[in-house]
């Protein structure tokens with residue numbers, strides 16, 4: 001059995017997969033974060049050596065597999081977003097609970113940091129980022145303030161930027177900092193998360209063998225919406241709208257849904273792991 005773990009992280013899921021597939025199976029894993037890969041790799045080595053890790057985005061799934069001579073796999077798992085070290089290590093710049101550089105890159109070796117985006121992105125584009133990826137209604141107000149202020153203020157620390165957002169937009173609801181959605185928006189933009197997900201899902205379905213499974217764990221509504229839409233589109237025949245009987249199929253469905261509604265964690269699981277509270281799991285089978 002050949003399995004792809006698109007979000008290796010610290011190798012939690014991958015270790016279970018490696019044990020489950022046994023020495024005859026093969027695991028391919030992706031992650032953008034070299035530090036996570038190093039931890040996961042030493043963990044996996046204790047179980048077996050029938051795995052290959054790519055320091056790359058899962059948006060390169062088919063290309064990477066093709067280069068390995070693999071055309072079909074039996075299962076693909078996505079476990080999207082951040083890992084615990086991203087949140088817990090202030091140096092990565094994802095959280096404003098502690099001060100750190102405004103970075104937010106999963107791959108700390110390349111690409112623009114959040115601070116670079118704030119410094120260089122045109123006002124309208126910045127507002128779109130806050131609105132689309134953070135669902136922030138006051139997106140224009142914040143983008144305007146940033147563009148006005150950025151010639152004299154350098155936005156390069158997480159705490160400083162979180163306080164700035166609060167100053168411009170006012171305090172959030174009790175228990176929810178005003179900068180939470182803005183940090184989510186910047187993180188999605190920095191890592192181009194939603195376009196990577198679209199590409200990754202397409203390629204996952206493409207490389208699945210018949211009866212193979214694709215499973216996606218997402219953590220916010222923007223991701224879940226993409227997965228839901230993608231699975232719905234792939235599990236419905238595309239019919240010819242000009243056919244008066246509506247029976248001519250132009251493109252046949254390729255997936256069958258295994259989850260009509262997303263599976264959410266139980267209270268017991270949330271009590272054990274608070275970070276799982278927003279998880280949504282959707283799964284489908286290749287026809």
Ligand SMILES: C[S@@+](CC[C@H](N)C(=O)[O-])C[C@H]1O[C@@H](n2cnc3c(N)ncnc32)[C@H](O)[C@@H]1O
Nearest residue numbers: 007009010011012013031032033057058079083
């Ligand atoms: C929720 S964690 C995965 C946790 C992992 N499943 C485990 O059991 O330890 C998400 C991981 O995906 C990685 N990641 C995010 N976007 C990625 C992408 N486009 N391609 C590859 N890895 C990505 C992050 O660096 C992070 O390590």
